[in-house]
Amino acid sequence: MLRKKKPRNYYLKIDTKYVSYTEKYVQFSYVQTDNQTGEKKDFDYKVPLVETVCHFGGTRYWFQCSLFKNGKYCGRRVGVLYKGGDLFGCRHCYELAYSSQKLNRRDGMYSLFRVLDAYKKIDKLSEKAKRYSYGGELTKKQQRIAKLQSEAFYQYRHFQDAESGREGRNKTV
Numbered sequence: 063m064l065r066k067k068k069p070r071n072y073y074l075k076i077d078t079k080y081v082s083y084t085e086k087y088v089q090f091s092y093v094q095t096d097n098q099t100g101e102k103k104d105f106d107y108k109v110p111l112v113e114t115v116c117h118f119g120g121t122r123y124w125f126q127c128s129l130f131k132n133g134k135y136c137g138r139r140v141g142v143l144y145k146g147g148d149l150f151g152c153r154h155c156y157e158l159a160y161s162s163q164k165l166n167r168r169d170g171m172y173s174l175f176r177v178l179d180a181y182k183k184i185d186k187l188s189e190k191a192k193r194y195s196y197g198g199e200l201t202k203k204q205q206r207i208a209k210l211q212s213e214a215f216y217q218y219r220h221f222q223d224a225e226s227g228r229e230g231r232n233k234t235v
Contacts, residue, residue, distance in 0.1 A: 086110065086111040086112075086113060086123070087108040087109060087110050087111055088108070088109050088111060088125070089106070089107070089108050089109075090105060090106070090107055090108075090109065090150060091105070091106045092104075092105050093105070094148065103148065105148065105149070107128070107149065108128075109125055109126065109127075109128050109143070109150065110125075110126040110128065111123045111124065111125065111126065112124045112125075112126050112139050114139075124139040124140060124141060125139075125140050125141070125142075125143050125152075126138070126139055126140075127140055127143070127151050127152035127154075127155060128149075128151070129149060129151035129152070129155040131154075131155045136151070136152060136154065136155050138152050138154060140152040140153075144156055144158060146158065171221075173217045173218070173220040173221035173224060174217075174218075174221045176213075176214075176217040177214045177217045177218045177221065180210045180211075180213055180214035180217065181214055183210055184207055184210050184211060184214070187203055187206055187207050187210070188207060190203060191203040191204060191207070
């Protein structure tokens with residue numbers, strides 16, 4: 063899977079091809095055009111593929127990051143490559159973080175953000191759910207919705223407790 067960082071000021075057309083069974087790699091050939099200057103850069107390089115055996119049979123292919131960071135070869139086995147600079151690489155080389163890693167858990171609003179996130183997931187699942195129950199039992203989607211609702215309720219209570227504690231500390235006698 064390939065992903066590009068959002069802010070970009072270029073146009074990118076990628077042509078990838080798996081070339082050899084003996085020498086496993088993906089070859090990236092693309093032209094990157096800068097939108098501001100119109101300058102075109104040609105890229106043609108190989109990213110090695112690593113094969114692992116799955117527990118229940120079969121194999122899985124991974125990208126092996128081919129970037130250098132601080133003069134040291136990365137070589138991490140990753141499932142997703144990101145385009146942060148001119149080349150595709152792992153999130154560690156481009157110092158990308160998941161949105162959940164950026165949240166301050168000590169912030170009093172963290173629990174409220176978790177509630178809003180849970181309700182967003184509930185809305186998505188509710189749109190996909192076709193039936194409420196089957197054979198007298200809740201469907202798996204309805205079970206997930208119920209679990210998310212209980213987590214949202216718990217997080218909201220946590221938020222209320224934190225707010226009431228904060229109000230008690232701010233009162234002057």
